[in-house]
Amino acid sequence: MTARxxxxxxxxxxxxxxxxxxxxxxxxxxxATRVWENVKDWEHLxxxxxxxxxFAELDDAGDWGWRIWSSPxxxxxxxxxxxxxxxxxxxxxxxxxxQVSEIWTSVTPSKENTNxxxxxxxxxxxxxxxxxxxxxxxxxxxxxxxxxxxxxxxxQIQLDTQSDIHPLELDLGYEDELLASVPKTIDLKxxxxxxxxxxxxxxxxxxxxxxxxxxxxxxxxxxKITCPWHGYQFDIKSGECLSPPQANCRLSKAPQITxxxxxxxxxxxxxxxx
Numbered sequence: 027m028t029a030r031x032x033x034x035x036x037x038x039x040x041x042x043x044x045x046x047x048x049x050x051x052x053x054x055x056x057x058a059t060r061v062w063e064n065v066k067d068w069e070h071l072x073x074x075x076x077x078x079x080x081f082a083e084l085d086d087a088g089d090w091g092w093r094i095w096s097s098p099x100x101x102x103x104x105x106x107x108x109x110x111x112x113x114x115x116x117x118x119x120x121x122x123x124x125q126v127s128e129i130w131t132s133v134t135p136s137k138e139n140t141n142x143x144x145x146x147x148x149x150x151x152x153x154x155x156x157x158x159x160x161x162x163x164x165x166x167x168x169x170x171x172x173x174x175x176x177x178x179x180x181x182q183i184q185l186d187t188q189s190d191i192h193p194l195e196l197d198l199g200y201e202d203e204l205l206a207s208v209p210k211t212i213d214l215k216x217x218x219x220x221x222x223x224x225x226x227x228x229x230x231x232x233x234x235x236x237x238x239x240x241x242x243x244x245x246x247x248x249x250k251i252t253c254p255w256h257g258y259q260f261d262i263k264s265g266e267c268l269s270p271p272q273a274n275c276r277l278s279k280a281p282q283i284t285x286x287x288x289x290x291x292x293x294x295x296x297x298x299x300x
Contacts, residue, residue: 028090029091029105034105035109045151050142053136054139054142055179062133064178070177078166081097082094082096130144131143181239192214194214197294200292204293208223211233214296214297217232217278218232218234219233224262228293232277235253235260258273281295282296282297
């Protein structure tokens with residue numbers, strides 16, 4: 027399978043009655059590699075953007091782009107196609123096989139940042155509704171890019187800080203004080219980890235999702251933890267990825283927690299060996 031449109035990277039290939047209702051411009055505080063990585067990643071839509079994307083199920087994907095069902099009854103779709111030679115992409119929305127909009131985004135690198143320009147074209151819009159429709163899209167895309175930018179910045183931080191400058195072991199202080207202050211995130215030589223307490227027992231788990239380096243800071247339930255970026259869920263004890271079922275990743279090995287045998291026990295966490 028491929029894109030629905032025969033000439034997907036041409037503007038308005040079916041010569042529909044499209045009206046440009048707004049144009050959104052912004053400098054994203056992330057490089058173009060992170061931006062294109064984000065564009066190609068449909069999986070984050072119902073998780074990172076859960077307020078505006080309640081549903082997303084893959085229909086098809088390839089070098090040309092991707093297409094998702096955007097409603098559980100498969101009555102609506104969003105198709106995104108890459109026009110890489112021209113540093114842009116287009117997203118088309120369909121309701122019951124009828125195209126209703128066409129959104130073009132240009133991506134221009136600017137040192138460590140990226141400039142984007144988004145043009146919103148809507149089918150059959152009445153002139154008196156063009157302004158309000160444009161305002162709707164501008165507000166929506168401000169929210170979406172705010173969320174995307176935060177994710178891209180955090181991912182770049184994790185990529186830049188993967189080094190051996192941190193210690194293999196840490197003294198976390200007195201057990202009673204630590205239990206009162208968890209959850210607590212720490213940096214060790216083998217990664218970023220989170221100290222938690224389950225039923226009064228201290229445990230450690232990776233604080234970084236192995237799928238795309240997202241933050242594992244969700245509420246813990248039944249010894250499970252979830253990444254807010256893509257909804258990947260892990261078993262804290264085993265490190266196994268529970269969802270999605272096709273995932274091929276697991277939590278990195280957690281450090282050991284040791285508690286001293288003193289009248290007021292102290293806690294150390296770390297790895298043995300190099």
